[in-house]
Amino acid sequence: MSILRIPGRFAPSLMVLLIACQVRAPQPDRVRGVWLTNVDSRVLDSRESIAEAMQFLADHHFNVVFPVVWNNAYTLYPSAIMDSLFRTPIDPRFAGRDPLAEVIIEAHRHDIAVIPWFEYGFAASHKKNGGRILERYPHWSGRDAEGNLLSKNGFEWMNGWHPEVQDFILGLVEEVVDTYDVDGVQGDDRLPAMPAHGGYAEMSRMLYRAEHKGNDPSDDAAEPTWLRWRAERLNRFAQRLHQQVKATDSTLIVSWAPSIYPWSLEEYLQDWPAWVRGGYADWVHMQVYRYSIADYEKTLRSQHADSVKIGDFSSAYPGVLINIGDYCIEPDSLVEIVRINRRLGYSGEVFFFYEGLRKNNDALARALLASVYQTAPIRLRRSKTH
Numbered sequence: 250m251s252i253l254r255i256p257g258r259f260a261p262s263l264m265v266l267l268i269a270c271q272v273r274a275p276q277p278d279r280v281r282g283v284w285l286t287n288v289d290s291r292v293l294d295s296r297e298s299i300a301e302a303m304q305f306l307a308d309h310h311f312n313v314v315f316p317v318v319w320n321n322a323y324t325l326y327p328s329a330i331m332d333s334l335f336r337t338p339i340d341p342r343f344a345g346r347d348p349l350a351e352v353i354i355e356a357h358r359h360d361i362a363v364i365p366w367f368e369y370g371f372a373a374s375h376k377k378n379g380g381r382i383l384e385r386y387p388h389w390s391g392r393d394a395e396g397n398l399l400s401k402n403g404f405e406w407m408n409g410w411h412p413e414v415q416d417f418i419l420g421l422v423e424e425v426v427d428t429y430d431v432d433g434v435q436g437d438d439r440l441p442a443m444p445a446h447g448g449y450a451e452m453s454r455m456l457y458r459a460e461h462k463g464n465d466p467s468d469d470a471a472e473p474t475w476l477r478w479r480a481e482r483l484n485r486f487a488q489r490l491h492q493q494v495k496a497t498d499s500t501l502i503v504s505w506a507p508s509i510y511p512w513s514l515e516e517y518l519q520d521w522p523a524w525v526r527g528g529y530a531d532w533v534h535m536q537v538y539r540y541s542i543a544d545y546e547k548t549l550r551s552q553h554a555d556s557v558k559i560g561d562f563s564s565a566y567p568g569v570l571i572n573i574g575d576y577c578i579e580p581d582s583l584v585e586i587v588r589i590n591r592r593l594g595y596s597g598e599v600f601f602f603y604e605g606l607r608k609n610n611d612a613l614a615r616a617l618l619a620s621v622y623q624t625a626p627i628r629l630r631r632s633k634t635h
């Protein structure tokens with residue numbers, strides 16, 4: 250290896266230039282987002298509570314909300330697809346209403362962008378043995394190497410490599426972007442994703458054999474060729490979803506909220522850095538869900554590794570856990586995490602989830618507004634072209 254010799258008279262100025270190239274210039278916050286759920290939250294239960302929540306987010310300088318629209322085998326909007334397949338167009342809890350339409354109206358009233366979140370993705374049910382989806386379409390079931398219904402952490406899965414399953418989910422996505430004035434759509438750690446010990450349903454095996462001279466996949470789910478094949482198939486789905494959404498309206502944002510890499514690949518076959526490199530990830534919100542500041546920063550720094558290759562991080566806005574169950578982050582810790590994000594070059598974040606902002610007399614929201622969210626956010630709402 251040769252060593253570059255710098256003449257002494259040029260060394261100081263060149264050193265300043267090198268340092269400047271390595272330090273990202275401060276950027277205005279781009280994304281200040283929050284997930285809105287129908288679990289442990291009553292916001293979606295009425296138009297009035299939705300209006301109050303959107304006013305609250307505007308008052309505390311948020312500019313994008315991610316409302317859930319697909320979980321527990323139901324949509325949270327009246328779906329013609331779900332009506333035709335299952336005779337239940339919407340989650341019965343919201344029958345007679347359209348929570349998504351109400352969120353859009355109230356959020357846009359405050360220039361808050363709305364990006365519907367397809368939370369369950371390829372998961373059919375949670376602790377329901379496949380629920381009504383797999384009862385109606387048993388050939389959609391995901392399977393492990395022993396032939397059992399594919400499950401992980403209580404979730405039972407459809408076969409995300411089955412063409413009918415893929416068309417079903419893409420149909421729901423297309424239905425939303427065709428019907429509503431949304432600003433984008435979002436997949437997460439279940440879309441596109443599949444538990445890494447899955448892929449053994451007959452349809453998946455058949456697809457694999459067709460590309461491998463009739464050979465069956467390995468019984469070892471971690472075998473590199475078999476793992477890579479399944480991940481690449483999910484990559485193709487992500488690309489297809491992105492292309493389909495952009496064909497409807499090129500201004501729509503395709504947002505992904507995957508697990509941390511490489512755990513995402515090893516456990517759920519999510520090779521999301523490939524989505525970024527391939528140009529079919531407008532935004533990425535890797536879920537840096539950690540309970541201490543030190544662990545958060547260490548994990549976030551790991552996503553800068555060369556193996557991740559997310560460029561200058563201009564489209565990456567970390568997912569931050571602020572509340573789940575009895576856990577709620579301390580206000581000072583949350584402010585420090587946002588400051589870490591800025592120091593590491595990220596110009597925004599998304600919080601899980603809305604109710605955490607309201608705990609303890611709105612302590613977290615007030616702490617953000619008094620420090621790192623003092624300035625008004627930029628406008629993310631698009632100009633609709635279709």
